[in-house]
Structure formats: structure tokens, C-alpha cells
Amino acid sequence: MFIRMIEAVQRRLTAISEPNRFRIVELLRNGPRSVGGIVDHLDMGQPQVSRHLRLLAEAGVVEATKQAQQRIYRLRPESMRELSDWTQRFAGLWSERMDRLGSFLDETE
Secondary structure, three states: HHHOOOOOOHHHHHHHHHHHHHHHHHHOOOEEHHHHHHHHHOOOHHHHEEEEEEEEEEEEEEEEEOOOOEEEEEOOOOHHHHOOOOOOHHHHHHHHHHHHHHHHHHHHO
């Protein structure tokens, strides 16, 4: 179970690390959009946007529903929650290190 979760997080991070896909995720953060709606906000053509959306969908970051002739994409909240959960596991580590750095700086003054 743990290994599958780590693999899913890795796939999602890899998918959103590409700058254009990151921009698409940022757009979808404000709500679902059609492919055309995404194209209108980015300096990319429809084939490029569709390719990026397909890769994001394969990684489980977005999902599409069909409305008439359009595909509407939205973020999958559970995938964002998994990423958040994974990064939160490091919060204690960084907090501890920052506390130690603060103590070190206080001692050196």
C-alpha cells in the first residue's frame, strides 16, 4: 500500500513539474474548464493542451467529463490531498531543523 502511494505521488509530481502542465493545474485550481477555455488562457495550441491534459489524466491529477461536444477537465482533489499529505510528512523535519538553526544563530551572536 505504502509503495503504491509513493509511486502515485512520484507520477503526479513528475506530471506537474513540467511548466506548461503546472500552468494548466493552476488554471484548474479556479474550477473546471474546457480544453478551449484552457487554450484561451495559455500560449499553446489545442493539440499541445490536449496532450498535456492527457498526461495529467494518466498521472491521476485531472479527470474529464463529457458535456455535449466538449470535454471538461477538473482537478482530482484526492490527488492533491495525496501530494499535500506526502509533503506534510516533511513538515516536522523542517521545523526541527529550523529550530536547531535558530538555536545555533542565537548561540553565535
